[in-house]
Amino acid sequence: MTQKEVLDDLKAILVERLMFDPSRVAEVTSETRLPAGVEGSLGLDSLDFLELSITIEHRFGIVIDGETQDLTETFLSLDSLSRFVLARMGVA
Amino acid sequence: MNEERRVVITGMGTVNASSTGGTDAVLSSLALRRPTIRTVRTFAIDGCPSCLGAEVEESVLTTRLHPDVARRLSRVCQLTVVACRLAVEDSRIEGGPQLGVVVGTEYGDIRSTVDFVEGFIRYRHSGLSPMTFPNVLMSSMAGAAAIAIGAKAPSVTVNQATVAGDLAVARAAALVAGGRAAAVVAGGVDELCEALYRRLAQMGALSPMRGMGVEGCHPFAPDHNGPVLGEGATFLVLEDLAYARARGATIRAEVLGAAWGNIPTAPHTARPSQADAHSPVLRLLDHSGIAPSALARCYGSGNGDPEVDDWERALLARDLPDHSCRPGLSPPVSLAPLFGQHAGLGALRVAAGALDVSQGTGPVLVHGIARGGCRTAILVGSPV
Numbered sequence: 045m046t047q048k049e050v051l052d053d054l055k056a057i058l059v060e061r062l063m064f065d066p067s068r069v070a071e072v073t074s075e076t077r078l079p080a081g082v083e084g085s086l087g088l089d090s091l092d093f094l095e096l097s098i099t100i101e102h103r104f105g106i107v108i109d110g111e112t113q114d115l116t117e118t119f120l121s122l123d124s125l126s127r128f129v130l131a132r133m134g135v136a
Numbered sequence: 137m138n139e140e141r142r143v144v145i146t147g148m149g150t151v152n153a154s155s156t157g158g159t160d161a162v163l164s165s166l167a168l169r170r171p172t173i174r175t176v177r178t179f180a181i182d183g184c185p186s187c188l189g190a191e192v193e194e195s196v197l198t199t200r201l202h203p204d205v206a207r208r209l210s211r212v213c214q215l216t217v218v219a220c221r222l223a224v225e226d227s228r229i230e231g232g233p234q235l236g237v238v239v240g241t242e243y244g245d246i247r248s249t250v251d252f253v254e255g256f257i258r259y260r261h262s263g264l265s266p267m268t269f270p271n272v273l274m275s276s277m278a279g280a281a282a283i284a285i286g287a288k289a290p291s292v293t294v295n296q297a298t299v300a301g302d303l304a305v306a307r308a309a310a311l312v313a314g315g316r317a318a319a320v321v322a323g324g325v326d327e328l329c330e331a332l333y334r335r336l337a338q339m340g341a342l343s344p345m346r347g348m349g350v351e352g353c354h355p356f357a358p359d360h361n362g363p364v365l366g367e368g369a370t371f372l373v374l375e376d377l378a379y380a381r382a383r384g385a386t387i388r389a390e391v392l393g394a395a396w397g398n399i400p401t402a403p404h405t406a407r408p409s410q411a412d413a414h415s416p417v418l419r420l421l422d423h424s425g426i427a428p429s430a431l432a433r434c435y436g437s438g439n440g441d442p443e444v445d446d447w448e449r450a451l452l453a454r455d456l457p458d459h460s461c462r463p464g465l466s467p468p469v470s471l472a473p474l475f476g477q478h479a480g481l482g483a484l485r486v487a488a489g490a491l492d493v494s495q496g497t498g499p500v501l502v503h504g505i506a507r508g509g510c511r512t513a514i515l516v517g518s519p520v
Contacts, residue, residue, distance in 0.1 A: 061265070063207035087204060094266040102262040 045135055050126040053103060061099045062092055074123035093119055100125075106132035141313045142377035143391040144519055145490045147227025149219045151197070152368035152475050152484070153190035156218070158226030159388065162370070162487045165474065173353055173364050173476055179330035186337040186344070188351050189328050190366030190476030208267070209280055210248045212241075212327040216277040217284040219369035219480070220321050224285045227373035227385060229319055231286020234379070236317035238292045239278040240304030240324035242479045245271045247329040277325055281371075289317035298437050298444070299504030300324050301370065301482020302512040306394035308374045309514070318379040323371030324479030333365060343440055353477075355438040355470035356445050363439040366476015370483035372490070377519065389490035390519040392499060393420040399509040407443045408507060409450065416513035417455040417503065424499075424515055428456045432498035435485040436468025437505055437512075439477045448505045468503055482512075489516035 051074055058064045058072070064086075077085035079093075088096070096119070097108045106129065108115070118128045149158055153172035154165035175181070176189040197214045198206070200221075206214060216239060229235065248271035255263030270276050275293045282291045290311060294303050301324025308322030336342050343362030344351045353364040380387055395416035401408050421428060434452065438445040449467050453460040460466045471484055482504060489500035493516055504512040 062267070065203050065207070068203065091208075091266055098262060098264075098266065102259060 045130065045133065047126050047130060050104075050129050051122055054100075054122050054126060057096065057099050057103065058086075061095055062088070072122065074126070075121055077121055078119055078125075100129060104129050104133060141315055142519075143309045143312045143374050144377045144380050145372050145388045145391065145486075145516075146319075146375045146380050146385040147223045147225075147229065147373035148371070148388070148487045148490070149222025149224070149226055150368065150370040150480070150484065150487070151192055151215050151219045151222070152370060152480060153192055153366055154474060156196045156200075156222070158222050159491070162484065163491055166471075166488055166491065169474060172366070172474065176328065176333070178328065179333070184334055184337050185340070185347065186333070186342040186351060186364075188343070188353075188364045189333065190364065191328055192368050210245050210271040210276070212245045212247070212325060213271065213277050213280040215327060215367070215369040216281045216325045219323065219325065219371045220281040220285050223321055223323070223371040223373050227375070229373055229375070229383070229385070231288070233288045234318035235285065235287040236289035236291065236308070236311055236320040237278050237282045237285070237287045238294065238304045238308040238311070238320055238322040239281065240294045240296065240300030240302070240479045240482060241274065241277060242295070242297055242300050242326050243332055244274045244295065245276055246332045247327065248272055250329075250331045281321065285321060287321060289320070296506055296510050297508060298439065298477070298506040299482055299510055299512050300479035302437065302485065302502060302504040302514060303396055303482070303510065305372060305374065305483055305486045306396050306512050306514055309391045309394040312374050312376050319373055319375040321371050321373055323369065323483030324481070325369035326367055326478035326480065328365055328367040336365070345442070353440045353473045355440045355472050356449065356467035360440045360442050360445055363441050363472065363477040366478045366481070368475065368478055368480045370480035370487060372483055372487060387519050389493045389516050392424045392426070392515040392517045394514045395419045396510065396512045399511055401509040404507055408447045408509070410509070411454060412451055412511060415451070415455050416511055417452070417501065420513050420515045426499050426515065426517075428459050430498050431456075431459075431465060431501050433464045433489070433492060434466070434468040434501040434503055435488055436470055436503045437482070437485070438468065438470045439472035441507070444505060444507050448503065451505060451511070452503060486514055486516060489514075493518045
């Protein structure tokens, strides 16, 4: 799986599970910040990240352990998140 | 209601199949009587014994909610939030610790509940959506509304077939009269969704019940053969008279009294007919000192369910024996043909009564009876 394919899947999750408007997601780049409270970010909050985590685990067949790891940097952008997914899949 | 806590109506907001807006929208939808019941369009009805419904246009919600807000709200929560905001704007009341919310709903968020359960059935625990879960709670609409309008006084949800909206308004009046809140945004909401619609139709709970006659909504008429579902949300702002006057609010009408109770009956018995030993109508008239002859009109919950229509008529005839054939009082006026059966209809009945008295009629009785025996009565009059 390539990083572009992961990015496309993550964008699809934003539409299908986090209910973002497709036109809004189309404007998101791999560098767009995800967390709320950051200027220009997509504005995800804790519930969004929970939904995102569970969906990623299911979609990519990986485990995200948020209890023993600080995932703040991982969920900063689609770029960092896609790299994390690829690493967990053993691709990168 | 005691002298210190008289309850008045200072605003209304509605999202229904006919119109969307504040007092003017309610007024116009009642006056225009635009037909809204038609073949359901938002989901396929192939093979379904019923096909009619009163639907709210999707554009009504998308144009009134910011996408970032809308994406986190289920559709029934969106209906609630939009109607509550419209009511608050209509009343020009601020949020805060003085403002409460009471939401009545017949079915709650069935759509989200189905999605949540299907997620588990298909994918086990990984299919359980954290974003969907809050919506399976009956209180989700009240919570969303309270956040949207900044209401920090009590937030209450009531479930009841047929009279959920009436019951919500009655409970809100009691909260204000009892000093628990200076103002309460109260009303009802339901949405049409395929799973619910199909199941009710298959159970024979919708027109044409038991396959009899032509499908349609004809309360109290000889050819009544079941309700037609509608959807939407209607909310009123009920407020302490002194509080309303102090802030210069426009007072539409006064809630002279509100009462509710239950007639012991077997749930969903085929033909309910029991008398009411503790009629809320009689309690209200006795408490307010208003004679039945002074009543200008009665809005009833009759929605075309033949047995409950007949029961409502019989109950009112027992309570108002000298007026059992007075047009507009018995049989009562039903708004179900205009909007379809949903919890918002109860609040629309109260709103209609408030608009009647604001145009100079005498007191209006808003009456409700559900098949299970829950009975409500709200008396609306002109503020003196």
